[in-house]
Amino acid sequence: MATNIPTELRYSKTDEWVRVEGAEVVVGISDFAQHALGDIVYLELPSVGAVVQAGASFGVIESVKASSDLNAPVGGEVIAVNNELEASQEAINQDPYGAGWLIRLRPSGDEDELMDAEAYAAHCAERNH
Amino acid sequence: MDTYDPHIYEFSAPGKQGVNLPRLDVPEAELPAALLRQDGMNDFPELTEPEVIRHFTRISQRNASPDTCFYPLGSCTVKYNPKLHEEAARYAGFAAAHPLQGDALSQGALRLMYELQQDLGEISGFDAVSLQPAAGAQGEFTGILVFRAYHCHRGDHERTEVLVPDSAHGTNPATAAMTGLKVVEVKSDARGNVDLEDLRSKLSPRIAGMMLTNPNTVGLFEDQIVEICELVHSAGGLMYGDGANFNAILGIAKPGELGFDFMHYNLHKTFTTPHGGGGPGSGAVGCTAALAPFLPGPLVRQGADGRYAFFTPEKSIGRMKAFHGNFGMLVRAWAYIRSMGATGLREVSEVAVLNANYIRARLKDLYPQAVDRICMHETVLKGQIAGAQGVRTLDIAKRLIDYGFHPPTVYFPLIVPEALMIEPTETESKRTLDDFIDTMRTIAREAVEHPDLLHQAPTKAPVRRLDEVRAARQPILRYNAEAFAKLRAERAS
Numbered sequence: 001m002a003t004n005i006p007t008e009l010r011y012s013k014t015d016e017w018v019r020v021e022g023a024e025v026v027v028g029i030s031d032f033a034q035h036a037l038g039d040i041v042y043l044e045l046p047s048v049g050a051v052v053q054a055g056a057s058f059g060v061i062e063s064v065k066a067s068s069d070l071n072a073p074v075g076g077e078v079i080a081v082n083n084e085l086e087a088s089q090e091a092i093n094q095d096p097y098g099a100g101w102l103i104r105l106r107p108s109g110d111e112d113e114l115m116d117a118e119a120y121a122a123h124c125a126e127r128n129h
Numbered sequence: 130m131d132t133y134d135p136h137i138y139e140f141s142a143p144g145k146q147g148v149n150l151p152r153l154d155v156p157e158a159e160l161p162a163a164l165l166r167q168d169g170m171n172d173f174p175e176l177t178e179p180e181v182i183r184h185f186t187r188i189s190q191r192n193a194s195p196d197t198c199f200y201p202l203g204s205c206t207v208k209y210n211p212k213l214h215e216e217a218a219r220y221a222g223f224a225a226a227h228p229l230q231g232d233a234l235s236q237g238a239l240r241l242m243y244e245l246q247q248d249l250g251e252i253s254g255f256d257a258v259s260l261q262p263a264a265g266a267q268g269e270f271t272g273i274l275v276f277r278a279y280h281c282h283r284g285d286h287e288r289t290e291v292l293v294p295d296s297a298h299g300t301n302p303a304t305a306a307m308t309g310l311k312v313v314e315v316k317s318d319a320r321g322n323v324d325l326e327d328l329r330s331k332l333s334p335r336i337a338g339m340m341l342t343n344p345n346t347v348g349l350f351e352d353q354i355v356e357i358c359e360l361v362h363s364a365g366g367l368m369y370g371d372g373a374n375f376n377a378i379l380g381i382a383k384p385g386e387l388g389f390d391f392m393h394y395n396l397h398k399t400f401t402t403p404h405g406g407g408g409p410g411s412g413a414v415g416c417t418a419a420l421a422p423f424l425p426g427p428l429v430r431q432g433a434d435g436r437y438a439f440f441t442p443e444k445s446i447g448r449m450k451a452f453h454g455n456f457g458m459l460v461r462a463w464a465y466i467r468s469m470g471a472t473g474l475r476e477v478s479e480v481a482v483l484n485a486n487y488i489r490a491r492l493k494d495l496y497p498q499a500v501d502r503i504c505m506h507e508t509v510l511k512g513q514i515a516g517a518q519g520v521r522t523l524d525i526a527k528r529l530i531d532y533g534f535h536p537p538t539v540y541f542p543l544i545v546p547e548a549l550m551i552e553p554t555e556t557e558s559k560r561t562l563d564d565f566i567d568t569m570r571t572i573a574r575e576a577v578e579h580p581d582l583l584h585q586a587p588t589k590a591p592v593r594r595l596d597e598v599r600a601a602r603q604p605i606l607r608y609n610a611e612a613f614a615k616l617r618a619e620r621a622s
Contacts, residue, residue, distance in 0.1 A: 036546060041601035064597040065540040067299075089602070127546065 003124055004031040006097055011120035012073040012112050017097065025074055028101040029061065029092065032124045037063035040089040045070075045103060050078045055112040058103065061092075070102065075110035078103050131591050133187045138608045140184065141174035147181060170607065191591050193535045194406070199561050201488075203507045203538035203550025204298065204346050206376045206398035207405065213468065214401065214461035223460050228452035232438050239437035242453065243429040245413075245463045249394055252466075252474065253375075254385025255415035257442075259424040260454040264410030265373060267449055268393025269304040269340070271414050272369045274446045275391060275423045276338045277308060279367065282423075282444060292331060292339035292361070294323050296347055296542045298373060301340040310337055317544055321347040321500035323357055332360060338367035343387070344374045344505035346542040348485065348550070358388025367391065367420075375399045376554065377482055377506035380475030391416040400462035411458035425449040480555035481506040484562060488551055491566045495573040499545040507552035509545055517576035522547040524583035525572055531589045532568045 009017045015033035019026045034040070042062035052058040054075040061070055082101050085091060092100035115123060176184075193200065200207040218224065226238050246258040262268040273291065280288045291305035294315045302312040313331050318324040322345070339361045343351045351357065358368050370384040370392030376399045378384075384392050396411035397404040404410070416424065425448055426441030439453075453459075469477065482505050489498065489508035496510035512522030526536035526549070538550040553562060575582045587593065605612050 039598040041598055062601075064601060066543050068543075 003035065003121070004097070005117045005121050005124070007117040009097070010073070010114040010116060011123075012071060012114060013123065014069075014071045016071060016073045018073045018114065019097075023106065024079065025076070025105050025107050026101050027073060027103050027105060028096055029070070030120070030124075031096050034093050034096045034100070037061065037068070038065050039063055040092045042067075043085055043089055043092075043102075045081045045085075046078050048078055048081055051108075052076065052078060052103075052105065054110045071112070072105075073112050073114055074105060074107050076105035076107040079106050080104035131187075131191055133191070133591070135184070136608060136613060137176070137181075137184055138174045138610070139613075140176055140180050143175060145175040145177055145180075147176060147178040192406070195556075198533055198535055199553075199557060199565055200535040201537045201551045201553050201565070202535065203348070203509070203552040204373055204541065205404065205538065206373070206395070206506075206552060206554060207535075208376075208398075208401060208554040209556035210401050210403050210461075211465070211468075214464040217464040218457045218460040220460075224457070226456075228456075232436075236437055238456070239429050239439070241463050242456075242459060243431055243437050245459055245466070246429060248463070248466045249413055250415055252379060252383070253372075253392060253394070253415050254383030254387075255392070256385075256418040257421035257424055257428070258413060258415040259426070259428055259449075260411070260413045260459055261425045261427075261449040262393065262412035262414055263450050263455055264397070264408070265371075265393055265395045265412045266300040266304065268395075268412030268414045269300055269369070269371065270307055271412075271425055271446070271449050272391045272393060272416075273304050273308045273310065273338070273340075275416065275420055276367050276369070277310070278423045278444065278446050279420055280337060285365070288335060288337035288365070290333070290335045291337055292328070292366070294341060294345065295544050296321070296345050297340065297342060298346060298371060301342075301371060305340070315339075317347075319500075320502065321345070321349045322351050322353060325353060325356065325360070328357065328360060332364040332366070334365060336361065336364050336366035338369055338390070340369040340371060341389075342371040342374055343384070344377045344507075346374075346550075347499055347509050347545065348374075348504040348507040348552075349500060349502060350377075350505055354387050362388070373398060374506060377478055379478040380471060381478055385415070385417065391420055396458050396462040401465045402458040402461040409455045409458065411455045411462065413454070413459075413462075427453070477555045478506070481553075484553040484555060484557060485551070487559075487562055488553055488566060492569055495570060496549060499548065506554070507550055509542070510549045510551065511545065512539075512547040512549050514573050514576045517573075517580060520576040520580050520583050522549055524580075524586065525549065525569075525576070527594060528572050528575070528583045528586040529568065530587040532572075534565060534568065 009019050011017050011030060015030045017028050017030050040063050044060040046058050052072040052075055054072055056072055057069040058072045059070040061068055081103050195207055195209050222237050226235060242260055249258045262271050290311045290313045292313050292315050293301045296317050305312045315331060316324045316327040343354055345351055361368055367390040368388055370389035372392045372394045393412045393414045396402045396413060397408050402411055422442045422444040423446055424442050426445045427439035429437050430440055431437050485504050485506050485508050489504055492510060495514060497513055499509040512525045522539045526539045529536045540548055541550060
């Protein structure tokens with residue numbers, strides 16, 4: 001199955017994506033990640049106002065298969081959380097780059113190692129077979 | 130196919146009674162109002178005794194167990210439980226002993242506990258053993274509490290991190306978190322072992338210890354184990370051995386000699402006490418002389434007069450459980466060790482490893498190996514069948530049910546995509562292994578030619594494919610007549 005990797009985003013090794021929107025960034029998990037996890041059934045996200053560190057866990061995502069940490073690709077203050085997901089975690093499976101976004105941050109400048117779409121595609125291919 | 134499916138509440142009617150109690154011959158006492166439940170959870174079903182017996186007997190007949198089918202659940206060692214042990218555990222001197230009857234009246238039970246402590250210590254190369262913990266995860270919790278007590282006793286309060294490999298059982302990081310310590314993940318290398326470079330980079334004076342399963346959850350022996358132990362020790366940390374996979378190395382390698390400081394034994398895996406279904410489990414722990422003073426008590430010792438007595442080590446972290454562990458399981462484990470003997474236990478591991486490799490060698494052309502190596506007691510394959518469109522490991526597992534096998538562990542370890550983790554154990558005959566292998570090969574063919582057979586499976590079990598997503602998102606955790614009626618209507622339509 002082809003993995004959708006939008007070229008305008010950057011990606012972490014642990015499969016989170018980052019989209020820069022002016023002075024803010026939006027974070028979610030990639031199509032590769034949602035496919036590997038399977039149906040998402042539980043999500044634990046930080047509160048607005050929380051400060052997250054690049055590379056550190058900011059929440060937990062659980063599917064029928066496994067529970068995993070969500071790692072912050074960039075550090076900063078949480079300024080919004082996608083509360084819609086509480087009632088409809090399937091948005092993460094159906095639209096990981098759109099309705100399935102997780103948190104919005106005001107970045108502190110602190111960044112984990114991030115990849116562009118091409119490097120991330122190679123990172124996914126490496127793990128696929 | 131048994132489709133029996135009522136809920137016990139559906140038999141309930143007011144006034145039905147299972148037991149006739151004698152007339153009250155003492156003054157009736159009122160329960161204090163403060164002790165009464167306020168949550169409405171007091172509508173217990175009312176039934177006759179035959180209704181209860183039939184209901185639970187019918188349900189029990191739908192169980193899969195090692196007494197009914199091959200049960201190759203990787204990392205869980207579900208082996209056959211010899212019935213001789215059941216007889217030993219039912220001897221009145223064991224089964225009817227009261228935990229408060231005192232040492233003098235419990236000499237037989239104490240001797241059994243003492244000998245089991247000695248035997249487990251000998252098998253694993255440790256100086257002291259406590260039989261207290263109720264199961265493996267509690268054994269882990271015990272170990273990390275002991276590590277913390279040991280460091281604090283030395284006046285070193287700065288050790289707040291526990292190293293856990295990314296292939297570990299989920300109970301390892303959970304244990305570290307439960308004790309208030311921070312989990313630091315160590316990566317695996319391309320061979321499926323601990324990545325030594327990554328380990329080195331994570332060592333510091335903050336390390337309380339490392340938790341490691343050997344063989345690990347990819348079914349591979351950590352062949353750099355001696356170096357791993359030296360590295361962790363050189364940073365002042367201690368090595369915790371998760372004994373879940375001890376079945377691979379009995380009589381061959383001793384964790385205490387490899388460099389571990391502490392381990393738990395899953396008596397319900399390695400030592401044939403019942404596993405699953407409430408067991409109960411038993412997670413005895415063993416350790417080096419340096420950690421022995423911190424073990425949870427009571428332990429059993431033998432005095433100069435030959436008599437046995439309970440004692441609690443001087444710096445014990447305290448009890449982990451009321452009374453003396455899950456004693457009935459100790460009797461079964463003792464019976465197992467004594468009936469197998471040293472040679473027999475070594476053969477257990479030799480045959481367990483041989484059986485796993487037989488399955489690996491005969492299936493790897495259709496189900497790719499996670500790592501191309503000879504495995505230990507379990508083999509991790511991938512449910513990625515060439516030419517099969519849209520078939521996933523879950524479908525393969527469900528199809529196995531149609532053929533009368535309990536599926537192996539799936540989607541674990543987490544580092545292997547579409548993992549199928551098969552642990553046959555030593556208790557299976559070659560014929561059973563061949564039946565399983567032939568079935569797996571048939572399923573691989575079906576996956577290519579008739580993938581619907583896999584997607585629709587199971588079709589021959591009492592229930593069809595369960596809606597795991599809905600069960601996780603909208604669980605119904607207690608009986609509710611309205612919700613049940615709605616479910617029944619949905620199922621009928």
